[in-house]
Amino acid sequence: MKNLGRILMVEDDAKDVELTLTALEEYNLANEVVVTRDGQEALDYLYRRAQYSNRPQENPAVILLDLKLPKVDGLEVLQQIKADERLKMVPVIVLTSSHQEKDVLRSYKLGVNAYVVKPVDFHEFVNAVKELGAFWAVINEPPPGSVRKA
């Protein structure tokens, strides 16, 4: 069930994971989320390596990517995704605390689909995550080869 998620979330902060999932619960999207805790695990998931070697072949409908990650950082994950013929169609949303212009610029240069700064205000945060989830996982038509809505 977990492996069938349409939303791949790459987030090292456990509290952010919980709060994001709580926000997505309101749209009943929480159980569609696959959580990976660092860049390496995210790539393992996408390339079906290590513990994910047995998962079905479909791509997630959207990737929520934090930039500050252990092992392989977010920008590097983004670069690999966008350089891969099979993965580059998957929408990637950078969801980060970083306002930094150079992060924004590099993300867009690498082909990110959206860049969202996590708001401090919880309401705003919840709204942002809900809207993101709703738009990319529900409203948006994902590219062929993505996990379909169950």
Added chain:
Amino acid sequence: MIQQSRSRGKAASIVLPVATAAAAIAIFVVDTVTGVDVAVAGLYVVVVLMAARFLRARGVMLVAAVCVGLTALSYILSRSPSGNPAEIANPLICVVMILLTALLVVQAQRATAALQEQASLLDQTHDAIFVRNMNDVITYWNRGAKELYGWKAEEAIGKNKQELLKSVFPIPRDEARGELLRTGRWEGELKSTRADGTEVFVATRWAVQRDSRAQPIEILETNNDITDRKRREDEIKRLNEELAKRAEGLDRELAKRAAELEATNKELESFAYSVSHDLRAPLRHTVGYAELLQRQASSSLDDKSRRYMEMILESSKRMGALIDDLLGFSRIGRAEANESAVDLEPLVREVVAELGQDTKDREIVWKIGPLPVCYGDSSMLKVVFVNLLSNAVKFTRIRTQAEIEIGCTEGRQDQAELFVRDNGAGFDMRYVDKLFGVFQRLHLAEEFEGTGIGLATVQRIIHRHGGEIRAEGAVDRGATLYFSLPRARVQERVGGNTQ
């Protein structure tokens, strides 16, 4: 020694005239008595020559006249009665010879006197002057030379100049000599050695003397002692070098300091940024979980507990605002300024419109402009007005009718002075210095909310634009903030308007 030579001179001055007189008498006696005639009278020439040794022109002429007289007397006394007319020719020839000799002697005396005068004049000057022939053998040496180098004329004359003075030349000696022969003169600075072995720096000027066939025969050399000047020059040079070295050291130190400062500044900026950045996450969590708890448990909480929850949320939000302001403040320092002509009037109206949300329940009289076109980063300038105008709105909350004026004073040609004036709570001028400090506040949070970063940010932006900011106010009498910004030049203004 001197005494001796003087007495010798005295003796000579007596002997010579006596001998001269004796010679004249002897000639007269022989001439008159013997009648040997002309040949004897011719010897008066010797008398004149002898007289020239100790008499001046007038005396010589007198002696010559006496000799002529004696010749004539001899002729009259020894004249033969036959009265041969040819006999008169001989004494006449003698007279002419005597007079001619006297004239020549007087002339020669004059020439010698002139030369002596020149020589003594050369001795008057303090410059060292000497003459050497083309083999560098010294032929003349004046008193100045003696004083400068310590050798007397008789010691120096006849010596080789180079061997005597051991001069060190700034250029090879042959080159100096070559230039002298080519152009007739040479000038330079030499280091020479005195008689006592000490060194002396001289400025030397050489002039070459040529004979009628243009062959160089001697060299006139004038030397000036420049040891003191040289020493001062060397001292100045040394001081200059030291100064240059010190300046270089200072420059290096300054550059190092500047680099260090820049590094520190960057470090501080990135520190401020990451502090603000990393502080956001736990804060977000605090607010998030507190809200979740509030939602989950509000029904089972009593009033006191609910208030505690509210306080947690309120404080967290305040911290969020602080962090956001701090982020903004640190971003001003790091951001690249993107400067262009900015028309302030539409910018201010835009900000006022954006503030409309917070002011819809208020009665505010806005007085805007006319405002100039300035040169700066439009987004930063907008931050300035957002801060100043929201401050004005905030501090006039206590008035039933708020008045906020944004205007421009005369200011300077290149800088516009703008002001934002309100009739709000004002402030005590005693604390005006604290107004622009980060986290400095003059009001309690219960009276007027705020983070204390707004005016610090404004000041930073104004300073980055090369302007100044100051505040005037009084408690309960409102406040006015004055700040200056560079005016846009005409061509930029045109560019700015067409944008």
